[in-house]
Each structure stands twice: as structure tokens, then as C-alpha cells.
Amino acid sequence: MRAHPMAGDTLLAVILGLLDILLFLSGAVSQEGTRTHPWFVAIPIDVLMVAPLAFRRKSPLWSAYAVLLISIVHTSLLLGVSSVVALAMSLYSIVVYVGRKQGLLYLGALVALNTVQTLTDQSTSWFGETLFTLFGLALCWTLGEFVGARRAYDEEVEARLHLLETERDQATRIAVAEERSRIARELHDVVAHSVSVMVVQADGASLALPTNPDLAGRALQTISETGRGALGELRRLLDVLRNDDGDSEPRVPQPDASALADLTERMRAAGVPVDLEVDDDLADLPAGVSLGLYRIVQESLTNTLKHAGTGARAEVRVRRDGETVEVLVRDDGAGRARQLEGASVNTGPSKKTPRLSVAGGNGLIGMRERAHVYGGTLEVGPAPAGGWQVRAVLPVRLTP
Template identity: 50%
Template sequence: MRRLSLWMRAHPAFGDSLIAGFLALFDLVATAAATEVVSASTIFFVGLLLVVPVVFRRKYPMGSSYTILAGGIIQLLTHGDLDSGYPIRPADFALAVALYTMVAFVGRRRALLYAIWLAIGTFAWAVWRVGPSVDAVFSVFVIAVVFGFSWALGEFVGARRAYHSELEQRLKLLETERDQQARIAVGEERSRIARELHDVVAHAVSVMVVQADGAGYAIKSSPELAEAAMRTIADTGRQALTELRRLLGVLRSEDQSGTQWAPQPGAADLADLAENLRAAGLPVRLETAGDLGALPAGLGLGIYRIVQEALTNTLKHAGSGASAVVRVAQGEDRVELEVSDDGFGTPHDLVAVSGGNGLIGMRERAGVLGGKLEAGPNPGGGWRVRAVLPLVPS
């Protein structure tokens, strides 16, 4: 039933065609015997003017409504008295449909003018065709009730259409603001990542300078130490080159904040992070596999930040009594991490849609490192964040 309703709303001409078809059917049945008094061509022509414009009333509300009014005027001039056997024909209901259309789709001012024309025509019909009698008074009362109901229904539908139109505009505005906030969040996260990578690269360059100075002093007296220093310089330079490539992919604008940043944490500091969360009231179980301390500094920093953000979201939104499990495993060519909780509080994705940028930042950080991140509810309850990060980004 709902599918039919949605389809009818998407194809309004079909519903209007049904209304016109029913009016034409009843009108033909009611006027079949009237051809003895009035010519069939006149009855048929007036019926067309009254019924056919109903099909196009939404696309051309003004034109269709006044075409129906013209049909009513011709009917008033040609037939519609008691001698014809039917002072009111079923197709005359199109006049009420036209009044509803004017109120709902055109506006009150023009609809009021249309209603005045209907009132003039109704009183002229009652005085001229019916004559002063109780039947005329009753007929005018019934017609006035029908037209009044059409006006009230048009007011209701028009107000509802205006409300939906305003609601759609607000939703479009909210979607635009959401997209802008997402872009701002991505820019801020990239700027923060760029500053952190700057510290990592600066550290690598400092190590290279110290080792190069040491190799210069020991190259004659201790060639073995000089050779070891050169190997250290080569390894550190490769890591710094990797970090620089990532930095060039992230940096979008010059950061002139002038803030001095402390050395950033890495994957080896996850134990301290878990301990801090336990002290804050969130039970955290940490499971690691592999030598996380030997990971590249940028990758270790990314792992730490993703776990930190996921645990922070758990602490904020999982509810009281929740616990979390952190699993970080180093494979041959990648690192897999997973942070899951058993909370029952506010879903993290609703928090992100309503204004939080945590999930956006985590996905951006994983993308910078060449990996992928997934976040969503656990099948058994709670929330899970899973990321796969390559040891050597493509």
C-alpha cells in the first residue's frame, strides 16, 4: 500500500486521470436520457470542458480551473434547469475540484476571485434556472457546503505542501553544512597529521646529522664504527623519505601557528594509553602481537592515534559499565588493529552525524597511511573499529 501511495505521489497525473474518469463515467450515465431535451453535442461539449481539465490541474492550475469555469458558464446558458431532468450533473463536481486546486496550488487571493465567480454563477443558476423555492435554497446551501469543504481542504493541503517544501530546503541546507563541516574536519585532521609527521621527520634528520658527525670523526681511527653510523644514516634516511612522501600527500595549506610540539607517541606506548583509560574508569584489555616498537615512527603514531580516538569514543558514548578490548597484531606486510566495546549508550555513528568528527579523522589518518578503516556496531552489541595498515604504503 505504501509503495502504491509513493508511486501515486510521484505520478500525480494518474490520480487526476482516475478522478476525471470517474466523473466522466457518472456524468455519461446521468445525462444519457437528457439528450431528448438538450442536444447531445452540447451535453458532450460541456462535459469535456468540465472533466478533461481535471487531468491537467496540477501542471496548469490556472488554465484548467478557468476552463472548468467556462464549462460551467456554458452549462448555465444552455441547460441545467428542472425541465432538463437534472439541474446538477455529476461533472459539476469538477468546479469544487477546481476551487480546491486554486487554493492549494495558486494562492488565496486568486482563489478568492475564483470563489466569487462560483458564487455569482451559483446564485444566477438558483434564481434563473431553479426559481425562488425551497429547492433552490437547499441546493444553494449544499453547493456552499461543498465549496466550503473544497476551500478548507485546499488550505490544509497547501499548508502541508508549504511545510514540506520548507522542510526540504532545510534538509538541503543541513546537508550542505554537514558536507562543509566534513571538509573542515578533514582539513584540520590533515593539518594535525602534517605537524605530527613534521616532528617525526625532524627527529630523523637530527639523528642523521649526529651519526654523520660521528662517522666523520671515526672514519680514520675506527672504520667499523663509521660503517655502522653510515648504515644508521641510510636506514634513517629511508624512513625520513617515506614520511616526507606522506607529508606531501597530506599538507594542503601552510601552518603558521608557531606551536612547539613534543615528541609524539607510538605503538609501543599503547600500554600507557590503556592504563590511563583504566584510571579514567574504562576497563581496557590490550592484546598485542609482534614487535610494535620496531614499527616506523609515522605508522606507530597513526596506530596510537586511532586507538586513542576509538577508546575516547567508547569512554564518551558506550555508557556506564562498558569495557573495551584492543588488539594490535603485526603481520609480514601489515598491521591489523581492532578496538571493540560492549557498551549500550549512544551509537557512535549518530554522534558523528550530529557533529562529531572522530570517525572522519580516523578514516583520514588510515587513508594517509595507505590503509583502510571500518567502524560500525558489533553483531552482539557495542561498537567496533577495525583498521588494516600496510607496513610499506603503496
């Protein structure tokens, strides 16, 4: 009925019309037990009586007043019970879908029509029929008020939920923009460092070329490798760069994978025991990848400190495997991680928008953006043995 309202109302109208037609065919509509009206008069009026009910939710006013006019003829010819039911449904529909003002006008029209019919029929049981009619109208009005209030409440809740979803989406977009701006500033420093190295090596090569060609050749090789790395960083910088709002944050040297030991020491001092295991061959990682690796570990340990609970331990594993480097941060806490059980974050180099099903703050958004910038993957979710884990895989070599 809610998914296809017109189809449901049409079905109700058909059932009600068939009931009147069956009563007519059985002779039950005649006071003497015989049909007093030909079928080509009675059946079309029965159909017209229930037809407007199919539109009672799409056009409630038009449908209700059409029912009111046709019911005069239908009731006068004593063609069945559909007129009474249709009038009750019409009053209910106006109260629910239009409002009290129009409902009062329609109720007044019904009372006036019933009064005229009662005076015209001059029935001896007019008092009982009037009480029954008033009781039925009051019941329909009360039911309409209840359903209308419930419908208005549901619409208000839906509007508020839509507003909250819009605000959440806006907050997410703002967080993404801020994080990308931060990444862009960091990549700016990385590219500036690479260019500085290239300039120094080029000066050294020009000086050593006449006397030490081998040294000049090594300097040129360093320039070539640094330039390729800088091209990759620059491409990613252009991907995430946003307009600078004029903030003058001080430029400081950016950390890399070699600073993970200092980071874990600070976390231990803050009260979180951390086991660190790092491969030795991380020194030649591209500066941007090394920085992204550090930031992912930093954010993961910060979340452990905030949400894992008292007494939680954490472990950090950084392993290099060929052309990729994997970082795994896991804790054994019972804090917020258990409340998010079943959620995960999966991102990759695909052009499709990654799915973020963890109801987290800006930290998860930042890790997702870093993994996406370098063409890596990020998985966040409950650890198999309990607690929470973050696993990221980043490429070692960046293509220009």
C-alpha cells in the same frame, strides 16, 4: 498521485469525462429521456470540460478559469455532472496551490455565476439548490485550507531538514580539514626527524669511511632506509597538507606504539580497566604508522571512557602479521555503543569516498582519515559479544 501528479490528474479527468459521456449515451442528460443535443456537440464539450483538470496542479489558475468558462456552456446544455465536480476541484486546487487571495476571487466568481444561473432558470427549488451549492463550496474551501496548511508544514519541515543536512555536511568538512591539518603537522615532525637522522648518519659515515668502512656502510644503509621512509611520509604529507592558519602550537615529541603502555596506565587511573597485549616486533614500524596506531588506540579508549558506561572494561590487542599491523580495541560497555547498533565504518585505499554510517563526532572522522592516509582499513561497530569495537589494519611498509 504524489510521484506523478499530472498522470493522476489526467486519470481523474478521464474518469469524470467518461461518466458524462455514458450519461449522454444512455439518455440520462435529457429531461424527457431522449438526447436533446447531437453527439458531435455534446461529447467535445464534455471532453473540454474535464481537460483543464489535468493541469490543475501544474497551472492551477489557468486550469480553474478555463473550467469556469467551459462550465457556463456545459451547465446551460445540461450535459452532466462534470461541471459541478470540476468547479469544486478547481476551487480546492487554487486554495491549496495558490493561496487565499486568489481563492477568494475565484469563489466570488463562482457565487456570481451561480446567482446568474439561478435567476435565469427561475426554478422553484432555487433555495435548496443555492444552499447545496454554498455548502459544497464551503466544504471545498475548508478541505483546501487543511491540505494547504499541511503542505506548507511539510515544505517547512523539508527545508529545515535540508538546512540541518547542509550544516552537518559543513561540520564534517570542517572536522576533516582540522584533522588533516593536525595530521600534516605531525607528519611534518616525522619527516623532520627522519631528515635529522639522515644528516647525522651521513656525517658519521663521512668520518668513519677512511678508518672503518664497515661502520660507514651500515650508516649508509640506515640513511637509505630512513630516506625511503621519509619519502613515503612526505608523499602523505603533501596529500593532506592544508594552508597553515598561522597558529603557533608548540612542537612536542609525538608518541608511537611504544607509548601504548603509558596510555593504558592513564586510562586505568581514569577508571577504565584496560588489558593490553602488544607484539614485541613493533619497534621498526614507520614513524607515521606508529603514530597513527597510537592515535587510533587513544581515540578508541577515550570513546570507551565517555560512552561505554560505568564498570566497563576494555582490551587492546596489537599484532603484527607480515606486512600489516592490526589493532583491535574492544569494550564490554552498555553505553552509546548499543544505540548505534548496526552501523559500521569501512575505509580503505580505494579512491571512492568511504562510507561513514556511524553518527559520531570528530573522533571517528579522525580515525577514518588516519587509516585512509596510510592506505589501511578501519571498521567500527558493535562487538559480537556485546559492547563496541574498533579494528584497524595498517601497512607496515610505506611505498614512496
